[in-house]
Amino acid sequence: MTSQFPHLIDLNDHPVTWWNGLLSLGQEIMQNPMLYANSCRGKIMGTLFYEPSTRTQMSFQTAMLRLGGTIIGFDNPQTSSVAKGENLKDTTKIVSGYSDVLVIRHPTVGAAKAAALTAECPVINAGDGGHLHPTQTLTDLLTLKCEKGTLSGLTIGLCGDLLNGRTVHSLCKAMSCYPNNHFIMISTKELAMPHYIKSIIHANGCTYEETFSLEEAIPKLDMLYMTRIQRERFASDEEYFAQKDTYILTPQKMKLAKKDMIVLHPLPRVDEIEIAVDDDPRALYFKQAKYGMYVRMALILTMLQSTATTELLSGTVHKGVCCPNPKCITNQEYYLPKSFTGTGTTLVCEYCDERLLLEH
Ligand code: ASP
Ligand code: CP
Numbered sequence: 001m002t003s004q005f006p007h008l009i010d011l012n013d014h015p016v017t018w019w020n021g022l023l024s025l026g027q028e029i030m031q032n033p034m035l036y037a038n039s040c041r042g043k044i045m046g047t048l049f050y051e052p053s054t055r056t057q058m059s060f061q062t063a064m065l066r067l068g069g070t071i072i073g074f075d076n077p078q079t080s081s082v083a084k085g086e087n088l089k090d091t092t093k094i095v096s097g098y099s100d101v102l103v104i105r106h107p108t109v110g111a112a113k114a115a116a117l118t119a120e121c122p123v124i125n126a127g128d129g130g131h132l133h134p135t136q137t138l139t140d141l142l143t144l145k146c147e148k149g150t151l152s153g154l155t156i157g158l159c160g161d162l163l164n165g166r167t168v169h170s171l172c173k174a175m176s177c178y179p180n181n182h183f184i185m186i187s188t189k190e191l192a193m194p195h196y197i198k199s200i201i202h203a204n205g206c207t208y209e210e211t212f213s214l215e216e217a218i219p220k221l222d223m224l225y226m227t228r229i230q231r232e233r234f235a236s237d238e239e240y241f242a243q244k245d246t247y248i249l250t251p252q253k254m255k256l257a258k259k260d261m262i263v264l265h266p267l268p269r270v271d272e273i274e275i276a277v278d279d280d281p282r283a284l285y286f287k288q289a290k291y292g293m294y295v296r297m298a299l300i301l302t303m304l305q306s307t308a309t310t311e312l313l314s315g316t317v318h319k320g321v322c323c324p325n326p327k328c329i330t331n332q333e334y335y336l337p338k339s340f341t342g343t344g345t346t347l348v349c350e351y352c353d354e355r356l357l358l359e360h
Helices: 016-031 055-066 088-098 111-118 134-148 166-175 195-203 214-220 237-243 275-279 285-305
Strands: 044-049 070-074 101-106 123-128 155-159 182-186 207-211 223-226 262-264 339-341 346-349 355-357
Touching (some): 016 134, 016 285, 055 070, 055 123, 055 285, 088 101, 088 111, 101 111, 111 123, 123 134, 134 262, 134 285, 166 223, 182 214, 195 207
Parallel strands (some): 044 070, 182 207, 223 262
Antiparallel strands (some): 339 346
């Protein structure tokens, strides 16, 4: 199914040249913001945040306001007619009809793609469950480009909740498209990076290793990407507390790192980076959040100017076959076509990337 609008559901739906164009435009806007102050005059951005957010929501909103546009939306679905039981399709259909671009964050995997299927304007994925967060990745790429001067040949440490952290999934998918990057995944066994992300890194020609030890990994890194243990994605508090506080970045650990290693974090921080680390000039997470506003300005502008179409579903609906992932949007919004790519006995859900083995 091809939509008549350009959407950003997964960065990898677009070529690397498109990402690079956004980064260059983001830099250009950062240097000359006043040149863009009226670029979106008369345009309206809708923001549907079904999940809490500070940075993504407010950086999108300020991005649009700084471009001369205006904003509508909700930051709590309980104050909208979602509380009366309205489904995702109807809410999206209505608000996209009021807007020129729609930004959506949702706790359910695949929700942004599902919204784009019937939206009447471009849709931007601002995070879908523990799956993807493409605009955080654009933020991270712009930070790396400006602060390290390159997106290639880097040793990238990813630490914390690699299983549920949508930021690290999107980041690995994107950074493995640039040559010679090496990933060191630092986590417990329970919160290890999903296999499908590791397969993508490998297929893209990059390398990775997995370790439990932050102390052992840190001296090798050009960039350390810390993440929060995603409490809201755990089935029980018991499982969460078993993982909490496994990794805490301290000034002592920073002493083991290279002089030019940078520390990024998508934020919010809970307690995985001690406050004292903030004073280290290598701690760039607050600056990173600001880069996010400029790259989102570039993204909004690009989406509003583009006449591109987007292929959203290219697979097949198999009679009686459902996605086995209970967190997939197709298991919450039953009207959605249950579309899978893949051949033979292995199918891949087009909304959540879950693998399914067909029995014959
Ligand atoms: N803010 C990021 C996200 O929404 C990371 C986090 O919440 O820990 O995915
Ligand atoms: N980085 C990020 O997505 O932050 P918020 O959850 O506060 O939007």
